[in-house]
Amino acid sequence: MHVYSDPASERHVNHMAGVEAPERFPAALAGVEEAENTGVKVERRPCKPAPRSALEAVHAPAYLEHLEELSASGGGYVDFDTALNSASWETATLASGAAIGAVESALSGTAAFAVARPPGHHAGRAYGMGFCLLNNAAIAARHARSSGVERVAILDWDVHHGNGTQDIFYADGEVLYLSVHQSPFYPGTGDAREVGEGRGQGFTANVPLPGRSGEDLYAEAFAGFFIPVLREFRPGLILISAGYDAHTADPLGGMRLKSASFGRFAAQLAALAREIGAAPPALLLEGGYNLNALTESVAATIRGVEEEAPAWEYSGDVRPIEAARSTLAPFWKSLR
Numbered sequence: 616m617h618v619y620s621d622p623a624s625e626r627h628v629n630h631m632a633g634v635e636a637p638e639r640f641p642a643a644l645a646g647v648e649e650a651e652n653t654g655v656k657v658e659r660r661p662c663k664p665a666p667r668s669a670l671e672a673v674h675a676p677a678y679l680e681h682l683e684e685l686s687a688s689g690g691g692y693v694d695f696d697t698a699l700n701s702a703s704w705e706t707a708t709l710a711s712g713a714a715i716g717a718v719e720s721a722l723s724g725t726a727a728f729a730v731a732r733p734p735g736h737h738a739g740r741a742y743g744m745g746f747c748l749l750n751n752a753a754i755a756a757r758h759a760r761s762s763g764v765e766r767v768a769i770l771d772w773d774v775h776h777g778n779g780t781q782d783i784f785y786a787d788g789e790v791l792y793l794s795v796h797q798s799p800f801y802p803g804t805g806d807a808r809e810v811g812e813g814r815g816q817g818f819t820a821n822v823p824l825p826g827r828s829g830e831d832l833y834a835e836a837f838a839g840f841f842i843p844v845l846r847e848f849r850p851g852l853i854l855i856s857a858g859y860d861a862h863t864a865d866p867l868g869g870m871r872l873k874s875a876s877f878g879r880f881a882a883q884l885a886a887l888a889r890e891i892g893a894a895p896p897a898l899l900l901e902g903g904y905n906l907n908a909l910t911e912s913v914a915a916t917i918r919g920v921e922e923e924a925p926a927w928e929y930s931g932d933v934r935p936i937e938a939a940r941s942t943l944a945p946f947w948k949s950l951r
């Protein structure tokens with residue numbers, strides 16, 4: 616496992632969002648150490664800021680200039696809960712660079728985790744919101760595409776729907792975006808009926824779950840939806856938008872996952888990647904606001920990727936994910 620991180624991740628302070636705090640970074644790194652202490656081999660890699668061309672492959676040049684100038688002038692707001700300080704531009708471009716590094720490691724055969732902040736999945740082509748400035752997952756996906764990977768999937772298990780990632784790829788069919796999230800909940804998007812448009816039809820797949828859902832319902836989403844669709848799509852690379860705010864201890868999310876749940880998700884996806892001959896997964900940190908839960912969950916995720924997949928409790932009860940299955944069935948044989 617390669618871990619991409621930079622101490623700059625602690626320098627971005629979003630005054631409007633106390634929970635998306637600098638302390639999340641050492642807490643996540645403590646999870647990397649915890650995995651190491653239980654025998655996982657981890658190699659730490661430095662990150663470089665994402666090159667402008669990689670940022671412009673996803674974001675509008677004027678939006679990037681706005682962020683850079685706002686940060687250079689000392690900071691400001693791009694949304695009611697999303698603020699920058701003087702370090703934010705550098706920190707955000709390093710987070711995107713970490714995601715690119717993770718893709719390069721994965722494509723050369725080693726699973727990787729970009730442990731960086733701020734998160735990215737609410738940021739769209741020309742907007743930042745929900746603590747997110749640059750969409751690291753989208754930047755990583757486009758980087759993988761330009762490196763010659765024909766089919767790229769992003770699986771987003773953050774408790775919030777990744778509206779920004781969905782928006783960026785909604786009409787182009789270039790990347791398969793899969794999300795499981797709490798609904799109804801911030802940011803209000805992610806209905807099962809949002810399936811993409813034009814050439815993108817069928818390449819957005821949302822599994823909204825009610826609040827208080829636990830690992831049993833997530834198991835249905837993985838075994839009854841994500842895994843069959845991914846097996847049919849046969850991506851060359853699976854990117855994971857790894858948010859940990861669906862943890863039962865999270866102050867924002869209302870779900871009931873345990874730290875070990877994330878290890879099971881990661882193990883399923885790593886096993887699938889091996890089965891279909893894809894690169895090992897590249898993971899990127901999104902949300903997760905209880906520091907202890909973040910540490911434990913990151914550790915569980917890394918162990919899940921590196922160890923054999925444990926048995927998966929799957930009842931075959933598709934009722935909780937029926938809306939997603941029936942809506943996407945016209946596009947995916949494996950759901951019929």
Ligand SMILES: [Zn+2]
Nearest residue numbers: 773775860902
């Ligand atoms: Zn979140």
